[in-house]
Amino acid sequence: MYPKVFLASVLTVGILSGCQTAPPPPGSIPEINALGGGVGGMGQGGMGQMGAGQGQAGVGGNGQYGNGAGGLNPNGLGGAGQGGYGQGGYGNGGMAGQGNSPYSPADLNNPGSILAQRIIYFDYDQARIRAEYLPVLEAHASLLAAYPNLKIRLEGHADERGSREYNVALSERRGYSVRDYMAARGLKNQQAEIVGYGEEVPASLGHGEKSWSENRRVEIIYVGE
Amino acid sequence: MKRQLILFLVLVSGLVASLTSRAELVIRITDGTNDGIPVMIVPFQGGDLAGVIEADLQRTGLFTLIDPAKAGQALAMGQPFQTEPLRASGAEYVIVGKQAGSLEFEILNAATGKRAAGYRIAQISNTRRMGHKAADLIFERLTGKRGAFDTQVAYVSANGPAKAQTYQLIVADADGFNPRTIMRSNKPVMSPSWSPDGNRLAYVSFESNRSVIYVQDLVSGDKRALADHPGMNSAPAWSPDGRFIAMSLSQEGNPDIYLMDANGGGLRQITTSKAIDTEPAWANNNTLIYTSDQSGSPQLYRTTVAGGEGSRLTFTGEYNAAPSVVGNTVAMVRDIGSANRIALMNASSSDSKLVSEGTYDESPSLAPNGEMVIYATEAGGRGVLAVASANGKARQVLATQVDDVRDPAWSPYLD
Numbered sequence: 001m002y003p004k005v006f007l008a009s010v011l012t013v014g015i016l017s018g019c020q021t022a023p024p025p026p027g028s029i030p031e032i033n034a035l036g037g038g039v040g041g042m043g044q045g046g047m048g049q050m051g052a053g054q055g056q057a058g059v060g061g062n063g064q065y066g067n068g069a070g071g072l073n074p075n076g077l078g079g080a081g082q083g084g085y086g087q088g089g090y091g092n093g094g095m096a097g098q099g100n101s102p103y104s105p106a107d108l109n110n111p112g113s114i115l116a117q118r119i120i121y122f123d124y125d126q127a128r129i130r131a132e133y134l135p136v137l138e139a140h141a142s143l144l145a146a147y148p149n150l151k152i153r154l155e156g157h158a159d160e161r162g163s164r165e166y167n168v169a170l171s172e173r174r175g176y177s178v179r180d181y182m183a184a185r186g187l188k189n190q191q192a193e194i195v196g197y198g199e200e201v202p203a204s205l206g207h208g209e210k211s212w213s214e215n216r217r218v219e220i221i222y223v224g225e
Numbered sequence: 226m227k228r229q230l231i232l233f234l235v236l237v238s239g240l241v242a243s244l245t246s247r248a249e250l251v252i253r254i255t256d257g258t259n260d261g262i263p264v265m266i267v268p269f270q271g272g273d274l275a276g277v278i279e280a281d282l283q284r285t286g287l288f289t290l291i292d293p294a295k296a297g298q299a300l301a302m303g304q305p306f307q308t309e310p311l312r313a314s315g316a317e318y319v320i321v322g323k324q325a326g327s328l329e330f331e332i333l334n335a336a337t338g339k340r341a342a343g344y345r346i347a348q349i350s351n352t353r354r355m356g357h358k359a360a361d362l363i364f365e366r367l368t369g370k371r372g373a374f375d376t377q378v379a380y381v382s383a384n385g386p387a388k389a390q391t392y393q394l395i396v397a398d399a400d401g402f403n404p405r406t407i408m409r410s411n412k413p414v415m416s417p418s419w420s421p422d423g424n425r426l427a428y429v430s431f432e433s434n435r436s437v438i439y440v441q442d443l444v445s446g447d448k449r450a451l452a453d454h455p456g457m458n459s460a461p462a463w464s465p466d467g468r469f470i471a472m473s474l475s476q477e478g479n480p481d482i483y484l485m486d487a488n489g490g491g492l493r494q495i496t497t498s499k500a501i502d503t504e505p506a507w508a509n510n511n512t513l514i515y516t517s518d519q520s521g522s523p524q525l526y527r528t529t530v531a532g533g534e535g536s537r538l539t540f541t542g543e544y545n546a547a548p549s550v551v552g553n554t555v556a557m558v559r560d561i562g563s564a565n566r567i568a569l570m571n572a573s574s575s576d577s578k579l580v581s582e583g584t585y586d587e588s589p590s591l592a593p594n595g596e597m598v599i600y601a602t603e604a605g606g607r608g609v610l611a612v613a614s615a616n617g618k619a620r621q622v623l624a625t626q627v628d629d630v631r632d633p634a635w636s637p638y639l640d
Contacts (some may be wrong), residue, residue, distance in 0.1 A: 125522070125544075160585060161560070161565060161585070162523070162544060162546060162558070162560070162565070162587075163504060163516065163523070163546035163547035163558045163587055163588070164415060164416070164547070164587065164588060164631070164632060165415075165416055165459055165460040165473065165503050165504045165516075165547065166501065166503055166504060166516055166518075166523050166546045166547070168415075168429075168436065168457060168459050168460075168503070169457065169459065169473065169475065169480045169501040169503045170501065172456070172457050172475055172478060172480070173478055173501065175478070176477070176478030193435075194456075194478065195431075195434065195435050195436070196436070196457055197413060197431065198413075198415070200392075200413035200415060200431070201388060201390070201413060202387055202388075203387055203388060204387055205386075205387045207585070
């Protein structure tokens with residue numbers, strides 16, 4: 001859950017894209033789902049002129065993320081009534097996004113979502129991102145691009161081999177490697193703070209490749225979580 | 226040669242209140258030498274400092290201790306002695322002394338039968354330190370070089386489970402005794418560096434959830450942030466003249482070497498490579514040795530305070546890092562494939578040798594006389610501090626507490 005103070009300041013510009021998406025699974029929170037509803041919220045409920053309710057409303061809806069909502073777009077642009085999940089621009093919308101991500105902040109709390117993957121592992125003395133983690137970073141980048149007020153810390157770590165201070169630099173480089181990959185996919189640099197901890201905060205205290213591989217990592221931490 | 230000689234050096238009670246819970250500290254001598262200067266140290270009347278001196282001298286790899294039982298006579302300070310049995314014992318020099326408040330001792334020359342020198346050390350509250358001062362005098366008399374036993378070491382200890390550790394910055398005597406905590410945090414603390422007057426430490430603390438370089442006065446305890454720039458603030462190193470602190474700062478993930486005035490301000494960039502440049506060490510007031518991975522893996526480079534890219538110093542080994550420099554000697558961590566070891570290189574000839582024998586050895590720091598190097602290694606599943614002689618013949622695991630300890634920095638001469 002995100003603090004209201006943070007959410008109240010949300011201001012985004014809606015983006016239109018008329019694509020259609022599958023409805024969210026039963027019981028889930030309505031997602032932004034790429035929608036037609038040009039969405040965008042302004043932090044103050046009640047503006048609500050926009051037609052975002054149509055289409056698969058971009059705004060989070062359902063009051064999950066505080067108040068605020070309401071569109072900026074007086075013309076109510078948006079996909080023509082496709083059913084509309086969520087409540088669009090009305091009342092309880094909340095965390096505004098740009099409407100072009102299949103993810104919403106609610107997915108951060110969903111253990112089944114790819115966004116539940118928050119740790120990226122690395123090879124020895126390398127900051128190159130292994131291919132298996134690209135989808136994870138793409139998912140986070142998509143969310144962060146859609147919700148520019150979300151902020152993350154990228155905490156880099158190294159295994160115990162090599163010198164401690166070089167490892168601080170190496171782990172910071174890993175953090176930048178993750179940031180740069182996500183920045184190419186919509187993350188704004190100022191959304192991410194990078195800290196290199198070197199080998200000082202091991203996830204596993206043991207020796208050997210098993211511990212080392214667990215320690216060579218970048219942890220994606222959403223600020224306020 | 227391997228000697229599993231274990232010296233139990235029991236602390237005199239009432240030294241430091243914080244030590245009472247761990248009154249027994251141990252120095253473990255793992256290697257000595259049998260081709261050093263043969264010295265016999267006779268137990269002192271009225272005190273137990275002979276053991277302190279023995280451990281000190283042995284740590285240099287320059288002395289071979291001769292068992293006093295081989296003296297063939299009872300030896301005492303100021304008493305006549307027979308030369309022949311001493312020669313037969315193999316000892317070249319014999320130390321006799323007595324401790325009664327102050328410490329008095331003599332160096333006997335077994336070959337000539339003469340008293341070579343006599344000394345008196347005034348009483349101080351840290352009794353062991355009197356032994357270190359005596360060892361310094363003996364070392365200088367017998368080698369012609371200044372001793373560095375009466376010095377200190379700063380290091381970091383950590384305890385607790387993974388990701389919930391408590392970190393302490395500790396200063397102790399150079400043999401690990403008399404530890405005192407300088408600061409403690411539940412975020413990492415690392416990279417202590419001594420001011421050349423021995424009164425202050427620069428170090429890195431993550432207490433604000435990012436790396437910041439602090440300077441702390443060891444007497445008053447006052448500390449202030451020296452470098453809190455955006456990005457990484459890392460690897461402080463005090464210049465020999467005390468005016469500057471070299472460090473590694475990153476901007477947008479590109480760490481370079483910078484200088485700051487030791488009192489703050491005056492930021493000056495030294496290196497500009499796209500690579501990781503870190504771990505600066507001062508060879509003198511104009512010359513910096515540092516680690517850079519511009520060749521693809523970490524190696525040591527040399528540059529000057531005037532700035533500019535460095536010239537590469539190390540070509541042996543895939544990974545050389547964390548330099549410590551005294552005179553012409555450069556200590557470093559070297560990856561030898563199967564292990565990380567401490568290597569010492571002669572900067573003129575570029576010849577180097579390995580002086581440690583562990584698997585995870587790191588963070589070398591040379592004694593101010595360059596005769597020994599302290600480093601972090603592992604024993605019994607925890608991090609410990611060890612000292613190797615510069616000639617590679619002797620090694621000792623120092624007396625430290627039960628926590629995981631690492632990141633040692635040898636102090637300068639303290640008086």
